[in-house]
Amino acid sequence: MKQEVISVPEIHCGHCKAAIEGALQPLDGVETATVDVADATVSVSYDPDTVSRTDLVAVIEEQGYEVPA
DSSP: OOEEEEEOTOOOOOHHHHHHHHHHHTTEEEEEEETOOOOOOOEEEEOTTTOHHHHHHHHHHTTOOOOOO
């Protein structure tokens, strides 16, 4: 498993946390996805052979949150 911490500056509340975690956790290859509202980050443990960082970012952006490059 690979661990990735993705900065998402627009995270600011429990709804943000629920939306992002709820979208990432069902993905094939994602073991855990945890949003830290205070730090505005998403920590994801995933299998890079199944899902890529690009896929993770795309799912976050589909929820309406911008991920800086």
